[in-house]
Amino acid sequence: METKMTKNILFSLSLLALTACGSADPAADGESVQIGDTVLTENAGKDSVTIQNAQGSLTASEGAAAAATKFPAHAPQYPGSTVTGAMTSGGNGKPLKTLVNLTTNDKLEQIATFYRAKFAEQGMTLGMNMLAEEAIMIDAKSGDKKAGVIAGLTEGKVNLSLTFSGE
Numbered sequence: 001m002e003t004k005m006t007k008n009i010l011f012s013l014s015l016l017a018l019t020a021c022g023s024a025d026p027a028a029d030g031e032s033v034q035i036g037d038t039v040l041t042e043n044a045g046k047d048s049v050t051i052q053n054a055q056g057s058l059t060a061s062e063g064a065a066a067a068a069t070k071f072p073a074h075a076p077q078y079p080g081s082t083v084t085g086a087m088t089s090g091g092n093g094k095p096l097k098t099l100v101n102l103t104t105n106d107k108l109e110q111i112a113t114f115y116r117a118k119f120a121e122q123g124m125t126l127g128m129n130m131l132a133e134e135a136i137m138i139d140a141k142s143g144d145k146k147a148g149v150i151a152g153l154t155e156g157k158v159n160l161s162l163t164f165s166g167e
Contacts, residue, residue: 056091069100074122074140075147075164078104078111097165104158108151111158112136115149 032041038053048061061069066086071077081102088098104111112131115138119126124140124147139148145166151158 056089056096058087058089060087061085066100069098071100071162072145072164072167074119074124074142074145074166075162076118078102078106078114078160078162080104080106081160095165097163100162102160102162104160105156106158108134108136108153108158111149111151111160112138115147119147 030042030046032039034040036053038051041050041052043050043059043065046061047063047065048059050057050059052058062085067083069077069083069086069088077083077100081104083100083102085101086098089096109131116126116129119138119140122140122142122145124142124145127139127141128137128148130137135150135152137148137150139146141147143166145164147162147164149160149162151160
């Protein structure tokens with residue numbers, strides 16, 4: 001479901017960019033469209049699209065590009081999970097905040113236990129800490145490190161959204 005939604009979002013952004021008053025300019029790594037000071041680039045062969053301007057960038061990815069997401073120690077990928085999509089915002093040439101969508105067959109309680117332990121190992125303080133029958137929501141922070149996980153049961157699988165920032 002997230003993959004289809006990601007494709008629809010990427011398609012809509014591409015369509016908007018192509019129909020606006022701008023100039024198309026093939027980039028070395030894909031097709032680019034510029035609208036004012038904003039550039040939309042389809043990263044050919046990389047399963048991703050990047051929107052960039054002077055204030056920063058936003059990259060949405062799926063497939064191999066999403067699977068290559070780098071997870072920090074304070075927000076690791078859930079063991080055995082599959083990455084289905086990712087979005088990273090950036091500024092000054094470095095990532096600011098990342099959202100990664102994952103799926104797993106594990107139980108919500110296992111996922112909650114894993115992330116509570118990882119956040120504690122990193123010296124992070126829990127904020128929201130909710131485990132319900134069909135969903136979890138946990139967030140934590142320490143200094144500039146922030147992380148959060150939201151997960152829910154859908155058709156027998158657990159879909160997780162993991163956000164993180166800081167180093």
